[in-house]
Amino acid sequence: MAVLPIITAPHPVLSARAREVQPHEFGAELEKLTSDMAETMYAAPGVGLAAPQVEDGRRVVVIDSSSGDERGTRLFRMVNPEITKRSKETIDWQETCLSVPDLEVWVQRANVITVEWQDAATGDKQSEQFEEYEAVIVQHELDHLEGTVLLDRVSTFKRGRWIRKMKKLKAPAYAK
Numbered sequence: 139m140a141v142l143p144i145i146t147a148p149h150p151v152l153s154a155r156a157r158e159v160q161p162h163e164f165g166a167e168l169e170k171l172t173s174d175m176a177e178t179m180y181a182a183p184g185v186g187l188a189a190p191q192v193e194d195g196r197r198v199v200v201i202d203s204s205s206g207d208e209r210g211t212r213l214f215r216m217v218n219p220e221i222t223k224r225s226k227e228t229i230d231w232q233e234t235c236l237s238v239p240d241l242e243v244w245v246q247r248a249n250v251i252t253v254e255w256q257d258a259a260t261g262d263k264q265s266e267q268f269e270e271y272e273a274v275i276v277q278h279e280l281d282h283l284e285g286t287v288l289l290d291r292v293s294t295f296k297r298g299r300w301i302r303k304m305k306k307l308k309a310p311a312y313a314k
């Protein structure tokens with residue numbers, strides 16, 4: 139396994155719609171990507187990571203809401219995930235993103251969702267219901283697959299201020 143570099147916004151891969159993983163792509167190599175993504179998420183540390191954040195434009199996410207001694211017990215690796223059911227009841231959460239450091243944004247999400255995805259090794263379909271914090275994480279990661287990051291949810295003013303701040307900090311993404 140390997141810790142992969144996480145790219146920060148604005149970046150074309152983060153803004154693009156990720157593409158579906160094709161049948162011939164399932165197997166050891168895709169499984170390795172999800173392992174590397176999980177290791178990258180744990181190292182950050184974070185509770186979720188989408189493939190575009192490690193510059194891979196495919197529909198792959200990992201999430202793990204667990205913490206402390208439980209860390210690692212709620213790991214889900216999802217390929218081609220899709221929300222098939224969402225509750226009308228919503229939840230407001232102050233979200234952060236590894237690709238948009240130092241920005242917290244209140245986002246309203248569905249409180250309960252059902253997600254279907256494929257297993258990285260076999261392509262087998264899996265399904266699970268997620269609630270509250272985990273539902274928030276999944277919806278945040280699925281936004282990444284649509285090319286949406288937290289920076290797209292704030293005002294032009296706040297966005298400009300954040301970009302200037304990052305330039306000042308000479309974040310790696312701006313060193314080029």
Ligand SMILES: [Zn+2]
Nearest residue numbers: 234235236237
């Ligand atoms: Zn994010």
